[in-house]
Amino acid sequence: MNRRILLIVLSFFLLTACFSNKAETDSKNSIYYIDNKGSDTIVNLALAWAEKYQSEHTDVSVAVTGGGSGTGIAALINKTTNIANASRQIKQEEIAEAKKNGVDPVEHTIARDAIAVIVNPNNPVSRLTMQQISDIYSGKIDNWSEVGGEDRPIVRLSREVNSGTHVYFLETVVRLGNSDNKTFFSTDTLLLPSSEGIVSEVRQNPNAIGYDGLGYVPQDLKTIAIAPEEGQPYILPSIATVNDKTYPIARDLYMYTNGESTGVLKEYLDWILSPEAQQIVADQGFVPVK
Amino acid sequence: MEKSLNWREFFITRLINLSGYSAMLFVALIFFFLLKEGLPALQEVKLSMLFSTRWYPIEDYYGILPLITGSIIITIGATLISVPFGLATAIYIAEIAPRWMREILKPVVELLGGIPSVVLGFLGILLLANFLRTSMNLPTGLTALGGSLLLAAVALPTVVSVSEDALDTVPRSYREGAWALGATPWQTIWRVTLPAAKSGVLTAIMLGVGRTIGETMVVLMVTGNAPVMALTPAALFHPARTMTATIAAEMGEVANGSTHYHVLFFIGMVLFLISLAVNIAASSVVFRTKKRAERILS
Numbered sequence: 232m233n234r235r236i237l238l239i240v241l242s243f244f245l246l247t248a249c250f251s252n253k254a255e256t257d258s259k260n261s262i263y264y265i266d267n268k269g270s271d272t273i274v275n276l277a278l279a280w281a282e283k284y285q286s287e288h289t290d291v292s293v294a295v296t297g298g299g300s301g302t303g304i305a306a307l308i309n310k311t312t313n314i315a316n317a318s319r320q321i322k323q324e325e326i327a328e329a330k331k332n333g334v335d336p337v338e339h340t341i342a343r344d345a346i347a348v349i350v351n352p353n354n355p356v357s358r359l360t361m362q363q364i365s366d367i368y369s370g371k372i373d374n375w376s377e378v379g380g381e382d383r384p385i386v387r388l389s390r391e392v393n394s395g396t397h398v399y400f401l402e403t404v405v406r407l408g409n410s411d412n413k414t415f416f417s418t419d420t421l422l423l424p425s426s427e428g429i430v431s432e433v434r435q436n437p438n439a440i441g442y443d444g445l446g447y448v449p450q451d452l453k454t455i456a457i458a459p460e461e462g463q464p465y466i467l468p469s470i471a472t473v474n475d476k477t478y479p480i481a482r483d484l485y486m487y488t489n490g491e492s493t494g495v496l497k498e499y500l501d502w503i504l505s506p507e508a509q510q511i512v513a514d515q516g517f518v519p520v521k
Numbered sequence: 522m523e524k525s526l527n528w529r530e531f532f533i534t535r536l537i538n539l540s541g542y543s544a545m546l547f548v549a550l551i552f553f554f555l556l557k558e559g560l561p562a563l564q565e566v567k568l569s570m571l572f573s574t575r576w577y578p579i580e581d582y583y584g585i586l587p588l589i590t591g592s593i594i595i596t597i598g599a600t601l602i603s604v605p606f607g608l609a610t611a612i613y614i615a616e617i618a619p620r621w622m623r624e625i626l627k628p629v630v631e632l633l634g635g636i637p638s639v640v641l642g643f644l645g646i647l648l649l650a651n652f653l654r655t656s657m658n659l660p661t662g663l664t665a666l667g668g669s670l671l672l673a674a675v676a677l678p679t680v681v682s683v684s685e686d687a688l689d690t691v692p693r694s695y696r697e698g699a700w701a702l703g704a705t706p707w708q709t710i711w712r713v714t715l716p717a718a719k720s721g722v723l724t725a726i727m728l729g730v731g732r733t734i735g736e737t738m739v740v741l742m743v744t745g746n747a748p749v750m751a752l753t754p755a756a757l758f759h760p761a762r763t764m765t766a767t768i769a770a771e772m773g774e775v776a777n778g779s780t781h782y783h784v785l786f787f788i789g790m791v792l793f794l795i796s797l798a799v800n801i802a803a804s805s806v807v808f809r810t811k812k813r814a815e816r817i818l819s
Contacts (some may be wrong), residue, residue, distance in 0.1 A: 281780050294803060309806045315809075338748070361646070383660075384660040386661040387661075391746070391770045391771070392558070392577065392579050392770075393770065393771055393773070393775070395581075398579065414575075415575075415577060415580075418575065418587075418747060418748060418749050419749050419760060420747055421661065421663055421745035421746060421747050421760050422745075422746040422747060422748075422762070422770070422772050423663075423745075423746065423768070424741055424746070428646065428742070431646055431647065432646075432650070432663060435654070436651075436654060436661055436662070438661060439661065454534065467673045492575075512556045
């Protein structure tokens with residue numbers, strides 16, 4: 232019994248020791264280690280990729296950790312990770328800092344994240360402009376009749392404040408991408424702790440409006456077509472409209488490497504853009520880039 | 522032989538003492554920890570900000586008043602439902618129900634107490650919210666009222682079983698005395714049995730309120746969590762956000778040692794102080810009634 236515990240502890244130490252190494256070749260077992268760190272939005276996707284890839288390539292070991300986009304990029308600059316995951320583009324200051332450290336960040340777009348605005352199927356409203364959605368969520372529009380619907384109060388649903396989706400929606404939709412804009416979510420916006428909470432309330436309640444990652448929206452709810460500005464065409468979110476950038480609430484997800492990658496690292500990044508890996512993107516609720 | 526008995530006696534007494542003291546120690550440690558993590562909030566956030574009405578921590582708005590009022594209105598709503606209903610159930614079980622009924626009812630009530638609150642919350646989202654919205658014509662069913670109703674269900678088993686135990690310990694001679702004086706069953710219950718069991722019943726109510734104000738999962742799921750000020754009874758029909766739900770929803774993602782983290786602990790401190798106040802108020806009432814009873818007896 233004791234010996235077994237000792238064995239587990241030892242193997243744990245061994246494992247952590249392995250993960251702390253960077254992409255180096257272990258001469259005895261010839262295993263390649265890839266460190267992959269950053270955005271919490273991407274962490275589940277990156278884990279799914281790593282698992283799949285490792286099951287097919289037993290000589291490669293991919294270690295995925297979260298911590299946020301900033302953490303990942305900082306680790307890349309400090310040369311403590313091979314790949315930095317980021318749900319935003321690298322900033323100019325970060326590039327300058329990287330150059331100073333002899334690191335040359337190279338960007339790879341690996342997936343896209345689109346947010347669908349959803350309403351109850353019995354709601355006659357099927358299209359809105361970005362401005363209208365912003366006004367709805369900030370509390371300026373309080374009744375569906377103001378946007379061409381029935382005379383019903385609007386019940387606004389949002390994810391909790393700690394969700395990355397909440398912050399993205401606030402910046403891109405409520406504040407219309409304008410960083411000087413200090414509009415808030417209306418205080419009576421319902422903050423639900425899960426995607427499932429939003430979906431079930433929208434399904435039951437004809438007054439409700441909610442938002443969620445495109446991949447998580449069930450078929451029986453109505454997705455709103457969105458126009459970036461009044462007078463422009465209303466676009467429904469789909470893989471095609473997200474990829475040609477006509478759907479306005481979508482962002483790219485990135486991986487950054489130091490210089491053009493070579494060897495095992497390059498093979499891994501190429502595999503990520505393969506149809507097989509991009510299918511995992513769709514399974515995880517994101518939009519494939521190809 | 523005798524020596525070993527003495528030694529055993531000594532050891533067991535110490536062990537029991539120790540368990541008693543450890544309860545005090547744990548409460549003191551928890552309170553100390555809350556103070557340590559919560560008090561820095563007072564330095565980092567201005568008092569006028571802390572007691573303002575906007576809670577939006579990701580942009581440094583830390584007004585906790587909506588959370589306090591949300592917790593209070595939901596607790597009041599739940600208590601108004603669970604106490605009369607729970608007391609009536611307890612009286613029925615202890616005083617009126619025939620023996621066979623009692624033997625069914627008691628375990629059933631205790632079974633209700635065994636339902637995990639997350640299951641109640643699930644029922645709340647899927648059934649109760651929809652029912653409230655359609656039957657009362659509300660914009661949404663995810664309201665403080667839904668939270669109150671479900672929390673009443675959470676607190677009910679506690680109220681029923683503790684007050685039923687209290688009623689059960691009232692000596693039979695009290696009731697027989699009342700009957701001998703010609704009191705009706707209702708007069709006996711209302712004027713004799715219930716006052717005699719007062720301290721136990723108050724404990725039951727207090728424990729029920731404690732369960733209600735501290736319950737997290739149900740309110741997180743069904744009250745909509747909108748941080749709006751709840752000042753009038755009409756607020757029951759709107760969404761509300763409680764202190765417990767805020768801590769549960771936000772603690773997982775917050776950076777250790779940040780202002781937001783300290784404010785969440787400060788909320789925990791406020792919660793602790795509120796339940797302390799409820800406890801002190803209830804026990805002072807219990808204490809007073811005991812004194813009066815003693816006066817009458819002497």
